[in-house]
Amino acid sequence: MNLGWSCSLTLIMRGYVARPWSVLGRAASLYTDPFILISGTLTSYSLLGKLYKNRKISLVEEYVSRLFRILPTFVALIAFCTLVLPWLNSGPMWNQVVTHHSEICKKYWWRNLLFIHNYYGFKDMCLTHTHHVGIDTQLFFASPIFILVLWKWPKKGSCALMCIAIFSTFMRYYVTYTMKLSNYIHFGTSINQLFETADNMYILPAHRATVYIMGIFLGYILRNFRNISLTKSQRRIGNTFALLCYCVSFFGPAFMGSIDYVYNPTDAAWYAAFAPILWCIAFGWIIFTTHIGYRGGFERFFSWPPFSIWTKISYTVYLTQFPVFFYNVGVARTAEHYGFFKILFNLKELLWIGVLSVVLTLLVEMPFQNIRNIVFKKKETVLEPLHRKIS
Secondary structure, eight states: OHHHHHHHHHHHHHHHHTSGGGHHHHTGGGGGHHHHHHHHHHHHHHHHHHHHHHSOOOHHHHHHHHHHHHHHHHHHHHHIIIIIGGGSOOOTTHIIIIIHHHHHHHHHHHHHHTTOGGGSOGGGOSSGGGHHHHHHHHHHHHHHHHHHHHHHSHHHHHHHHHHHHHHHHHHHHHHHHHHTOOSSOOTTOOHHHHHHHIIIIITOHHHHHHHHHHHHHHHHHHHHOTTOOOOHHHHHHHHHHHHHHHHHHHTGGGGGGSTTOOOOHHHHHHHHHHHHHHHHHHHHHHHHHHHTTOOOHHHHHHTOTTHHHHHHHHHHHHHHHHHHHHHHHHHOOSOOOOOHHHHHTOHHHHHHHHHHHHHHIIIIIHHHHHHHHHHTOOOOOOOOOOOOOOO
């Protein structure tokens, strides 16, 4: 009887997750690439503005300002998840998903504070979801060199950055193919394969540099071509191409989600190498057209003023979401009916993430932002008014 129920549930689950919309979960590796693109764009746009104005940038000021921006909140989260969270509750899975990660943080918290934790693999990483902080910080520390070269020698700098981006793309393809990795979650994907993919490709900045460099180029374009105008046909061609890139990157690999699909390293390598590029081209086009003043319905939606609130709490949302997920898994004591969209859009969970993000922003991030602004406040130059004599 139990065996029959198990077989039935397995068949039901297999059919459920084989549905076309399961691509939302299977292609999840793409979701962080736009953040890397935007990070490169903002860094490039900001530093180029300072270079055009002052002909120089202060690396010490840039690096210290960056640490003031992300480190205090990061430290607060590590301290809470290591010392406080394990004592807040209990449950059948509590030791596995909460206490276990707390013990890892007690050993390896220092790696996070040095932003090198993404080099040690998921199994020994404190707060595994923060690997993106390490990737982005390392790319940020290298970015002034890239941007200085691009600013001083635009042609040579562009060629150099293109070579780095191509090499990063080749590395993703080569490592995925030779090590039989997979960024796309197909039927038969093992936990070991997912860990190998993360440790050897997904969490390493050298393999994620392509879209960051795309962001640097985008920032350069936004800074230098603000007054450019596009004809209606040019906008249509651009919109069509961006939509095509979006669909190819997101829906193109859907065949790998079939129950009958047999893993092919060539498919996985092509996806790992080129899907992030196509995905970010679509987002880059939206950013570019919005910046130069062309706003369709899509652009107006993302320019909606209330979204400005999101920009103030996005970092703390990113930090707090997984501790909330782990907490809810750890305290679960009864079986629940599985529903993909129910899990994806758990209103209670989203509410807690929002509340905790606001609290963390108000208590930690904003006070340290104020300190940073005081430390790096420029001495104001008082200009005496000029009195012109009218004859």
